Amino acid sequence: MANDTKYLLDESRIPTHWYNIQADLPHPLAPPLHPGTGQPIGPADLAPLFPMGAILQEVSTERWIEIPEPVREAYRLYRPSPLYRARRLERALQTPAHIYYKYEGVSPVGSHKVNSALAQVYMNKQEGVKRITTETGAGQWGSALAFACQMFGIELKIYMVKVSYEQKPYRKAMMHVFGADVVPSPSPDTNAGRSVLGEDPHSSGSLGIAISEAVEDAASREDTKYSLGSVLNHVLLHQTVIGQEAQAQMEMAGEMPDVVIGCVGGGSNYAGLAFPFMRARMAGESKTRFVAAEPASCPSLTKGLYTYDFGDTVGLTPLVKMHTLGHAFMPPAIHAGGLRYHGMAPLISQLHADGFIDARAFPQNSVFDAAVQFTRAEGILPAPESAHAIRAAIDEAIEAREAETARTILFNLSGHGFLDLGAYEQYLAGDLEDYEYPADRIEEALKGIPKVAS
Ligand SMILES: *Cc1c(COP(=O)(O)O)cnc(C)c1O
Numbered sequence: 001m002a003n004d005t006k007y008l009l010d011e012s013r014i015p016t017h018w019y020n021i022q023a024d025l026p027h028p029l030a031p032p033l034h035p036g037t038g039q040p041i042g043p044a045d046l047a048p049l050f051p052m053g054a055i056l057q058e059v060s061t062e063r064w065i066e067i068p069e070p071v072r073e074a075y076r077l078y079r080p081s082p083l084y085r086a087r088r089l090e091r092a093l094q095t096p097a098h099i100y101y102k103y104e105g106v107s108p109v110g111s112h113k114v115n116s117a118l119a120q121v122y123m124n125k126q127e128g129v130k131r132i133t134t135e136t137g138a139g140q141w142g143s144a145l146a147f148a149c150q151m152f153g154i155e156l157k158i159y160m161v162k163v164s165y166e167q168k169p170y171r172k173a174m175m176h177v178f179g180a181d182v183v184p185s186p187s188p189d190t191n192a193g194r195s196v197l198g199e200d201p202h203s204s205g206s207l208g209i210a211i212s213e214a215v216e217d218a219a220s221r222e223d224t225k226y227s228l229g230s231v232l233n234h235v236l237l238h239q240t241v242i243g244q245e246a247q248a249q250m251e252m253a254g255e256m257p258d259v260v261i262g263c264v265g266g267g268s269n270y271a272g273l274a275f276p277f278m279r280a281r282m283a284g285e286s287k288t289r290f291v292a293a294e295p296a297s298c299p300s301l302t303k304g305l306y307t308y309d310f311g312d313t314v315g316l317t318p319l320v321k322m323h324t325l326g327h328a329f330m331p332p333a334i335h336a337g338g339l340r341y342h343g344m345a346p347l348i349s350q351l352h353a354d355g356f357i358d359a360r361a362f363p364q365n366s367v368f369d370a371a372v373q374f375t376r377a378e379g380i381l382p383a384p385e386s387a388h389a390i391r392a393a394i395d396e397a398i399e400a401r402e403a404e405t406a407r408t409i410l411f412n413l414s415g416h417g418f419l420d421l422g423a424y425e426q427y428l429a430g431d432l433e434d435y436e437y438p439a440d441r442i443e444e445a446l447k448g449i450p451k452v453a454s
Contacts, residue, residue, distance in 0.1 A: 005064070006247065007019070007244040007247050007248060007276055008064065008244070009244065009245070009248055010072075012076065012080075013080045013245065013248060014072055014075055014076060014079050014080055014241070014245075015067060015240075015241045015244045015245065016066065016067060016072070017064040017065055017066050017067060018064070018065045018067060018119075018237045018238060018240050018241065019063070019064065019237075019240040019243070019244060019275060019276050019279070020057075020060055020061070020062055020063055020064070020065055020237055020240075021236075021240075021271075021275045021278065021279070021347060022060065022061045022233065022347075023061050023062060023063035024063065024279055024282050024283070025282070025350070026282065026354060028061075029233075029321075029346055029347065029350060030308075030321035030346070030350075032318040032319065032320045032346075033308060033318060033319040033320075033452060034318060034319075035310065035315065035316065035317070035318060035319055038319075038452055041318050043055045043056070043059070045318070046058070048218070048219050049215065049218055049219060049225060049226045050225060050226065050227075051120075051123045051124045051126070051127045051129060051225055052127060053123035053126060053127065054120060054123050054232075054234045057233070057234035057237055058232060058233045058234045059233075065237065067119070067241075068122055068126075070122055070152075071118050071119050071122050074118045074122075074148075074151050075115075075118065075241065077108060078106050078107045078108060078114070079241065079245070080245045080249075081102060081103055081104055081106050081107070081242070081245065082102075082103050082106065083100060083101070083102050083103075083245070083246055083249035083250070083253075084100065084101055084103060084378070085098065085099065085100050085253065086099040086100070086101060086374075086377065086378055088377040088378055089373070089374060089377040089378055089394075089397075090397070091377075092373065092376075092377045093394065093397050093398060093401065094401060095397040095398065095400055095401040096400055096401060096404065096405065096406055096407070097396065097397040097400035097401070097406070097407040097408070097409055098255060098406075098407070098408045098409065099393055099397055099409045099411075100250065100253070100255070100257070100408070100409065100410045100411075101393070101410070101411050101412070101413045102242055102245070102246045102249075102273060102410070102411075102412050102413065103380065103413045104242065104269065104412065104413065104414050104415060105380065105382075105383070105386075105413060105414075105415050105416035107144075107415075108147050109140070109143040109144050109146075109147050109174065110140075110383075110415050110416045110418065110419075111140050111144065111269075111383065111414055111415030111416075112239060112242060112268070112269040112272060112412075112414045112415065113140055113141050113144035113145075113229050113268075113415075114144045114147060114148065115238050115239050115241055115242070115272065116144075116229065116234075116235045116238035116239060116268065117141075117144040117145045117147065117148035117227075117229070118148045118151065118152075119234075119238040120145075120148070120227050120234075120235075120238075121145070121148040121149050121151070121152045121154055121227075122148075122152055124152075124154060124225055124227075125152045125153070125154060129154065129223065129224070129225045130154065130155060130223040130224070131154065131155040131156070131157065131221070131223050131224040131225075132145065132149060132154055132155070132156050132157075132218075132224065132225055132226070132227050133156075133157045133158075133159070133214040133215075133217045133218045133224060133225075133226050133227070134156070134157075134158055134159070134214050134226065134227045134228070134229070135158070135159045135160070135161070135185065135207060135210030135211045135213065135214045136158055136159075136160050136161070136164075136171075136175075136210070136229075137160075137161050137164055137207050137210075137337050137338070137340070138164055138168060138171065138337030138338060139160065139164060139168055139171025139172060139174070139175065139419075140171070140229075140337075140338055140383075140415065141229030141230075142158045142160060142171065142175050142180070142182065143171055143174045143175050143178065144229065145158070145180075145227060145229070146158070146174070146175040146178035146179065146180035147178050149178070149179070149180065150178045150179050155181075156179075156180040156181065157180070157181045157183070157214075157217065158175060158180050158181065158182045158183070158214075159183060159185035159187060159193075159210040159213040159214045159217075160172065160175075160182050160183070160184060160185060160210065161184075161185055161204075161205040161206060161207055161209075161210050162184040162185055162186065162203070162204050162205035163204040163205060164337070165182070165184040165185075165205075166184070168419070170419050171419055184205065185205045185209055185210040185213050186203050186205055186209050186213070187213060189213070189217070190212075190213040190216045190217055191216060192209065192212040192213050192216050192314075193209070193213050196209055206313060206330065207313070207340075207341075208312050208313020208314050208327075209313070209314070211312045211313070211314070211316075211317075212312065212314045212316060214226055215312075215316060215317075229266075229268070230265060230266025230267065230268040230341075230345065231266035231267065231268070231311065231341075231343065231344075231345045231346075232345070233345075233346070233347060235266075235268050236267065236268050236271035236272065236275070236345055236347055236348075238272075239268050239269060239271055239272025239273075240271070240272050240275050240276055241272070242269070242272035242273045242412065243272055243273045243274060243275055243276030243277060244276050246273060246276075246277075246410065247276055247277065250410065255408050256286070256288070256408065257277065257288055257408050257409065257410035258287075258288060258289065258407050258408045258409070259288065259289040259290070259291055259396055259407065259408075259409050259410070260273060260274050260277050260288060260289070260290050260291070260410050260411070261290075261291045261292075261293060261389050261392045261393050261396070261409065261410065261411035261412070262274060262292060262293065262389050262411060262412040262414070263292075263293045263294070263336075263339060263385050263386055263387075263388035263389045263412075263414060264292045264293065264294050264300075264301065264339070264344065264348060264359075265336075265338045265339040265340070265341050265385060266341050266343070266344065266345055267292075267344055267345030267347070267348035267349075268345065269412050269414040270292055270348065270389075270412060271345060271347060271348055272412070273410070273411075273412040274290050274357070275347075277290075277410075278290065278351070278356060281356060282356065289358065290351075290356060290357045290358065291357070291358050291359070291360060291392050291396070292348065292352070292357055292358070292359045292360070293359075293360055293361075293362060293388035293389050293391060293392040294339060294359060294360070294361050294362075294388065295331075295334055295336055295339050295340075295361065295362065295363075295364065295367070295388065296361040296362055296363045296364075296434075296435075296437055297331055297332045297334055297363070297364070297435040297436075297437065297438065298325070298329075298331035298332075298334070298339060298340050298341070298342075299325070299361040299437065300322075300323045300324060300325055300341070300342065300343060300344045301323050301344055301348075301349075301352055301357075301359035301361075302359045302360070302361045303325070303361070303437070303442065304323040304324050304325045304342075304343075304344070305323070305324060305446060305449065306321070306322070306323050306349055306352075306353050307321065307322075307324065307449060307452075308320065308321050308449075308450065308452040309322065309324040309326065309327050309342075309343060309449050309450065310327040310450070311327075311343060312327065313327055313328065313330075313342075315327060315450075319450060319452060320343070320346050321346055321349065321350075322343045322344050322345065322346045322349040323343065323344040323348075323349045323352065323353075324342055324343045324344070324449065325342045325343075325442050325445055325446065326342060326442065326444075326445025326446045326447070326448050326449055327342055327343070327445070327448065327449070328342075328444075328445045328448045329342040329441065329442060329445035330441070331438075332435040332438065334364050334384075334435065335364065335384040335420060335423035335426075335432075336364075336367070336383075336384040336385040336387070336388065337384075337385075338383070338385040339385050339388065342445070360392055360395075362388055362391045362392070363434040363435075364432055364433070364434055364435070365427070365432055365434050366391055367384065367387045367388050367390075367391050368384070368387065368423075368424070368427040368432060369391075370387055370390040370391035370394050371384070371387035371390060371417070371424075372424070372427070372428075373394065374387070374390045374394075380413065380416065381416060381417045381418060381421075381424070382413055382415070382416065382417050383414060383415035383416060383417040383420060384417060384420050384423055385414060385415065386412070386413050386414045386415055386417075387417075389411040389412055389413065389414070390411065390413070392411070393409050393411040396409050397409060
């Protein structure tokens, strides 16, 4: 249906469908491979972990996938999210560029992650799942899923990386308010956790370990599934509500972006904004540029290899073709916790490899320079992750000033930073560290990438 439609919104301006970019790719994605056999995996391999609805979306090539009404009803709590023009920032930069940003910080937990959490929990509910497990690092994904599970009445167990559990009590408190069970990982509740604790009772944990615990828990119980907040095709799909709304809002403003910018951790918020605009570019109907912003200390797109690797640190997940720094790579402890991932979504990776997406990497202090400049002009305090997009947008605006040319810039402000104020205090005190590009450690980790014909 509606195959030639540009985007599909209802009368309240909320999308009725998700846009599936797999329908429009110049060539299909490389298939995920079984970690043991090296053969392409099928839906049955994923069925113990994910609801069938999500698995079918993962491989679908339908262009438009209808958003179930109960999900749209929950979206109405905070969607459509606002699109602003950053006029005061433009003035501060004395740039002829027009800067627009889509603000996802208005969601109940303050980031875009709710867009996929609601969709995933609903599909589980439909299929009779009683309980979901997940991992969380800094707590953004955990709190989004806790909110969504509360909306649809599903039990949730969150394995939270122990160092964050101890150092970031407010995200944990938010998950508790939404009724989730949160344990520090490594925990004594799983074999994976017990084995790590056996070797080091004081282990501060890692996202890789937490994933192993959440996956083991879900795989070992009939009533339980696992849920992931980024990277996978179906997660990126759910986020396309952002870009479709932005298309309609830019049209209202009478402008088309020359460049579309977002920060990338696993790639979901950026895909959400960019993919609906990318469609015209792939069809040769627009010259819009696409810029992904990442941390210099975890530069998957700018320095990684495009090859098959594991999604997790331990090496339990299927092998996926993506930009990777090596699954054993441990990024430095930058404040943009949501961008500390060794890999990248396969969809973003392929579009980068095919030349549709450019990537730029920024050190932490230059990112906070941009964040503070933005806050002082626009009044919104961004998440450290989102501030990478602001850095890239400000650089584009300065370039336009120097070239004395008009330029329309659109970026995604993926979340607010009210629970990251400690990082801002450190920055203002001059105590924020700029990590060197960890060349040696990346080289070492790249050696551990499994050998597969790709
Ligand atoms: C998790 C997170 C990110 C990074 O994840 P993506 O999947 O790349 O979007 C970016 N911004 C915020 C606010 C986040 O919470």
